[in-house]
Amino acid sequence: MRRIIYYVATTIDGYISGPNEDISRFTASGDGVEQYLDDLKAFDTVIMGRRTYEFGYKFGLIPGQLAYPHMKHYIFSSTLRLKHCEKGLEVVNLDINIVEELQKEEGSDIYLCGGGEFAGWLHENEMIDILKIKLNPILLGQGVRLFGNSTKPVNLELISTEKYQYGLQIITYSINYIT
Amino acid sequence: MRRIIYYVATTIDGYISGPNEDISRFTASGDGVEQYLDDLKAFDTVIMGRRTYEFGYKFGLIPGQLAYPHMKHYIFSSTLRLKHCEKGLEVVNLDINIVEELQKEEGSDIYLCGGGEFAGWLHENEMIDILKIKLNPILLGQGVRLFGNSTKPVNLELISTEKYQYGLQIITYSINYIT
Numbered sequence: 001m002r003r004i005i006y007y008v009a010t011t012i013d014g015y016i017s018g019p020n021e022d023i024s025r026f027t028a029s030g031d032g033v034e035q036y037l038d039d040l041k042a043f044d045t046v047i048m049g050r051r052t053y054e055f056g057y058k059f060g061l062i063p064g065q066l067a068y069p070h071m072k073h074y075i076f077s078s079t080l081r082l083k084h085c086e087k088g089l090e091v092v093n094l095d096i097n098i099v100e101e102l103q104k105e106e107g108s109d110i111y112l113c114g115g116g117e118f119a120g121w122l123h124e125n126e127m128i129d130i131l132k133i134k135l136n137p138i139l140l141g142q143g144v145r146l147f148g149n150s151t152k153p154v155n156l157e158l159i160s161t162e163k164y165q166y167g168l169q170i171i172t173y174s175i176n177y178i179t
Numbered sequence: 180m181r182r183i184i185y186y187v188a189t190t191i192d193g194y195i196s197g198p199n200e201d202i203s204r205f206t207a208s209g210d211g212v213e214q215y216l217d218d219l220k221a222f223d224t225v226i227m228g229r230r231t232y233e234f235g236y237k238f239g240l241i242p243g244q245l246a247y248p249h250m251k252h253y254i255f256s257s258t259l260r261l262k263h264c265e266k267g268l269e270v271v272n273l274d275i276n277i278v279e280e281l282q283k284e285e286g287s288d289i290y291l292c293g294g295g296e297f298a299g300w301l302h303e304n305e306m307i308d309i310l311k312i313k314l315n316p317i318l319l320g321q322g323v324r325l326f327g328n329s330t331k332p333v334n335l336e337l338i339s340t341e342k343y344q345y346g347l348q349i350i351t352y353s354i355n356y357i358t
Contacts, residue, residue: 012335146318158316167335
């Protein structure tokens with residue numbers, strides 16, 4: 001079974017973006033960001049929700065285009081309509097069975113990109129194996145929470161922690177929903 | 180000027196306790212907790228809000244008693260009434276001038292204990308110099324937030340990060356409200 005890895009930038013107070021999708025305070029350069037980009041090369045599949053996909057439009061992504069050219073994309077949404085989709089991009093329903101089917105396919109671990117509500121839905125369904133946070137040295141006080149509106153508590157296991165430039169840390173936890 | 184150091188246990192999603200003051204998932208033993216207790220010895224003064232002080236009652240604290248016998252206590256509250264106070268404990272009004280006066284006194288750095296609303300009030304008033312989090316490997320999903328209802332964003336500077344038993348990390352940041 002392929003693992004689902006939620007690899008995401010967070011703040012000390014648990015936000016993945018500020019209000020109005022503002023990420024201007026997040027560290028956008030340095031060796032921690034390079035490490036993240038390098039780590040992404042290992043994934044052949046990415047899953048995300050509609051909001052995360054559309055967030056890419058702000059940075060020049062064209063609707064239907066692959067955000068990460070080397071990955072197969074599955075955008076989970078019941079409302080997103082795309083006129084043209086590049087080969088390798090599919091819009092699929094919010095259905096846990098689809099996620100489970102993806103996990104059974106051959107390939108690398110699955111990159112859960114973005115998060116918020118979609119990550120919360122996967123979390124509520126106990127589907128996330130690894131949480132890898134790029135812990136930014138900032139407080140935002142409000143915005144999009146790491147797991148959206150999910151209130152599900154869980155204990156994690158610390159796997160590794162690395163320190164990078166500009167106070168960024170990449171901290172990896174495994175999630176064991178059974179304990 | 181004495182610095183105010185907010186030294187507090189948090190979760191990956193930015194909570195200092197769960198609903199109903201539940202802290203049962205937080206790491207309560209191991210070398211990280213010992214480090215914390217050892218670090219507390221350096222403080223001669225503690226400030227806290229009413230809820231944090233009263234939270235101690237659950238663990239045997241008697242109203243009016245010092246929670247940390249070697250520290251002077253200032254409980255900031257306009258509603259707390261204590262019949263008998265041990266020497267060294269004072270209930271004072273929520274008044275920033277009082278905090279500033281404390282900072283001007285001779286002595287060690289000041290320990291900001293607990294937090295939530297009181298920490299949020301100090302944060303809104305740009306009074307916290309150091310944020311030292313005991314980052315627990317847990318998600319709570321709900322509860323008391325690190326800075327209560329404050330929505331004030333701020334950039335921090337990473338000073339140090341240390342890894343301890345049971346996946347606990349103690350991470351120290353300085354807060355510079357000017358940048």
